[in-house]
Amino acid sequence: MAKENESYKELESRRSPESLKRLYLENLKLTKKAIKESTGKDNLIIQTIKSIEDLKVGANKLAKRLREWYELYNPEFSRSISDHRKFSQLIISKSRSELLKEIGLKEAESMGADIDKKDIDAILLLAVQIITFYDTKEKLEEYLDNAMEQFCPNTNALAGSLIAAKLLEQAGSFEKLMGMPSSTIQLLGAEKALFRHLKTGARCPKYGIILQHPVVAKSKDKAKAARMLADKISIAVKVDYFKGEFIGDKLRKGIEDKLK
Amino acid sequence: MAKENESYKELESRRSPESLKRLYLENLKLTKKAIKESTGKDNLIIQTIKSIEDLKVGANKLAKRLREWYELYNPEFSRSISDHRKFSQLIISKSRSELLKEIGLKEAESMGADIDKKDIDAILLLAVQIITFYDTKEKLEEYLDNAMEQFCPNTNALAGSLIAAKLLEQAGSFEKLMGMPSSTIQLLGAEKALFRHLKTGARCPKYGIILQHPVVAKSKDKAKAARMLADKISIAVKVDYFKGEFIGDKLRKGIEDKLK
Numbered sequence: 001m002a003k004e005n006e007s008y009k010e011l012e013s014r015r016s017p018e019s020l021k022r023l024y025l026e027n028l029k030l031t032k033k034a035i036k037e038s039t040g041k042d043n044l045i046i047q048t049i050k051s052i053e054d055l056k057v058g059a060n061k062l063a064k065r066l067r068e069w070y071e072l073y074n075p076e077f078s079r080s081i082s083d084h085r086k087f088s089q090l091i092i093s094k095s096r097s098e099l100l101k102e103i104g105l106k107e108a109e110s111m112g113a114d115i116d117k118k119d120i121d122a123i124l125l126l127a128v129q130i131i132t133f134y135d136t137k138e139k140l141e142e143y144l145d146n147a148m149e150q151f152c153p154n155t156n157a158l159a160g161s162l163i164a165a166k167l168l169e170q171a172g173s174f175e176k177l178m179g180m181p182s183s184t185i186q187l188l189g190a191e192k193a194l195f196r197h198l199k200t201g202a203r204c205p206k207y208g209i210i211l212q213h214p215v216v217a218k219s220k221d222k223a224k225a226a227r228m229l230a231d232k233i234s235i236a237v238k239v240d241y242f243k244g245e246f247i248g249d250k251l252r253k254g255i256e257d258k259l260k
Numbered sequence: 261m262a263k264e265n266e267s268y269k270e271l272e273s274r275r276s277p278e279s280l281k282r283l284y285l286e287n288l289k290l291t292k293k294a295i296k297e298s299t300g301k302d303n304l305i306i307q308t309i310k311s312i313e314d315l316k317v318g319a320n321k322l323a324k325r326l327r328e329w330y331e332l333y334n335p336e337f338s339r340s341i342s343d344h345r346k347f348s349q350l351i352i353s354k355s356r357s358e359l360l361k362e363i364g365l366k367e368a369e370s371m372g373a374d375i376d377k378k379d380i381d382a383i384l385l386l387a388v389q390i391i392t393f394y395d396t397k398e399k400l401e402e403y404l405d406n407a408m409e410q411f412c413p414n415t416n417a418l419a420g421s422l423i424a425a426k427l428l429e430q431a432g433s434f435e436k437l438m439g440m441p442s443s444t445i446q447l448l449g450a451e452k453a454l455f456r457h458l459k460t461g462a463r464c465p466k467y468g469i470i471l472q473h474p475v476v477a478k479s480k481d482k483a484k485a486a487r488m489l490a491d492k493i494s495i496a497v498k499v500d501y502f503k504g505e506f507i508g509d510k511l512r513k514g515i516e517d518k519l520k
Contacts, residue, residue: 032371039332039373044382047329051386054325058318065314069307072299111292113299122304122403126311129396136389143382 041151042174048144049165052137059133060084066126073120074112076105085134088127154236157248158255159213159229166209167233178241185237186210186230219259228255301411302434308404309425312397319393320344326386333380334372336365345394348387412500417508418515419473419493426469427493438501445497446470446490479519488515 015023063084070091071078077099081087090099097107141162148161152174155164170188171177177185187194189208197204207226210216210233219225232251239247275283323344330351331338337359341347350359357367401422408421412434415424430448431437437445447454449468457464467486470476470493479485492511499507 032369035371036373039375043332044329044375044379047325047332048382051322051325051329054322055389058322062311062314062318065307065311069304069311072303072307109292111295113296115299115304118403119304119407122308122400125396125399125403129315129392132389132392136385139385140382143378143385147379 040174041147042168045144045147045151045165046169046172048140048147049162049169052140052144052162055133055137055140059130059137062126062130062133063088066123066130069123069126072113073115073123074099074110076100076110076112077103085131088130092124092127092131152237152240153246154239154244154248154251155233157246158236158252159210159233163209163213164233166212170209174237174241178237180234182227182230182234185234186226215255215259225259228258300434301407302428305404305407305411305425306429306432308400308407309422309429312400312404312422315393315397315400319390319397322386322390322393323348326383326390329383329386332373333375333383334359334370336360336370336372337363345391348390352384352387352391412497413506414496414499414504414508414511415493417506418496418512419470419489423469423473424493426472430469434497434501438497440494440497442487442490442494445494446486475515475519485519488518 066088067078067084074091074096077091077096078087080103081090094102096110096112100107100110144165145156145161148156148164152164155167158164159167167185167188168174168177171180180188187205187208188210190205191208193202193205196202206223207216210226210229211222213229215229216222216225232255236248236251239245326348327338327344334351334356337351337356338347340363341350354362356370356372360367360370404425405421408416408424412424415427418424419427427445427448428434428437431440440448447465447468448470450465451468453462453465456462466483467476470486470489471482473489476482476485476489492515496508496511499505
């Protein structure tokens with residue numbers, strides 16, 4: 001180590017300060033360029049799916065808060081409708097008596113307290129916020145759909161944009177996803193259960209994210225369906241990575257026929 | 261027990277089905293009325309402060325996501341500004357070259373990738389969402405301010421609307437807050453530390469939510485300031501509960517003078 005340091009010092013002493021500075025700047029430029037070029041479409045897709053998930057969690061949380069608040073005023077109506085978005089829209093556009101009429105109740109029968117208009121306006125502020133939340137989420141999903149169709153048409157056609165993007169998110173990059181065997185793809189998103197299996201000998205998980213795919217979710221033998229789907233996805237990803245022909249539809253039809 | 265049941269059955273057999281039904285309906289009506297009347301202004305205030313807190317957490321989470329995403333495109337600018345709201349507004353209103361110019365950089369020197377316009381539009385969707393988030397939070401804070409001023413003017417003047425509302429939230433209702441000794445008010449929001457103290461003999465907490473009050477936060481002896489402030493708050497709450505005269509300003513001035 002001491003010797004290495006010495007030889008480094010020797011080398012340094014032979015260099016003029018200017019040439020060192022030039023070297024540093026040149027190096028910095030190259031590194032910056034490398035960073036700039038390392039951002040691919042897959043990074044953008046990963047950020048998009050993460051944002052969509054954050055928006056989903058946030059919207060649900062706020063909607064629950066809204067209901068708790070609004071139920072002081074009109075509990076019966078809130079209990080009659082489970083869709084958060086529709087609920088928010090309705091309480092903005094209609095009055096309490098109209099809403100109660102829809103579910104066949106009179107205002108006098110309600111357990112809700114009589115609240116001043118300006119207090120209700122505050123509640124509705126939150127409802128408006130929740131609607132813009134769902135709108136943004138929808139727009140981002142549309143964008144994701146388009147981006148996935150261009151970036152990996154086969155994987156997208158086979159798995160659907162949300163599942164494909166989630167797989168990509170778990171893998172970290174498209175290149176990494178491409179290098180994964182189908183058994184790994186099958187378990188992406190079930191890491192916790194997998195490591196519990198390896199550590200404690202608990203049962204091995206049979207599917208991760210791809211359980212959300214209709215082919216797997218509807219199947220009776222989910223483990224088998226998950227294995228087959230992961231198999232095809234792993235093919236589709238490789239075709240996409242090497243810009244092969246479009247076979248996504250064929251792959252999807254094949255698996256749907258087999259699992260009928 | 262068996263005897264009680266028997267006598268209940270006897271009682272029931274003496275009643276006609278109609279009279280029983282009438283009794284049931286009458287009871288239901290009274291219960292509904294009691295529920296309706298149990299909602300006070302303090303319930304609304306508690307919901308408001310909970311919503312404000314949810315909005316705050318949500319906005320911060322989304323803003324971090326936005327930055328991670330936007331930094332693929334323009335990392336230097338994101339690092340130069342820490343205010344999330346301002347950051348979101350600026351990236352919507354100005355182009356990358358303008359933003360980089362503001363921090364004295366040229367576009368060619370940036371490490372950010374060149375991203376298509378429609379990909380950037382997706383990022384900006386999230387930025388717009390974050391701005392509406394902060395706007396809603398601000399409007400609710402305004403509403404809370406007004407509501408607190410009307411509902412408990414003394415506590416509000418002494419503690420400020422956010423802290424007073426948080427104390428109310430922790431206590432559960434204004435009546436409960438009114439019944440609390442000042443030592444309990446002092447520790448509201450530090451329950452975890454308090455129970456750790458009781459259970460394991462760790463150090464006793466000296467302040468909870470009221471640490472956020474400028475009088476306590478700026479003080480050198482925070483424990484003493486917290487004790488004094490909790491003392492005055494407990495007086496203010498009782499005055500508000502029994503609709504006494506306005507002495508909030510005097511209380512606040514007294515404590516500020518003492519701690520100078």
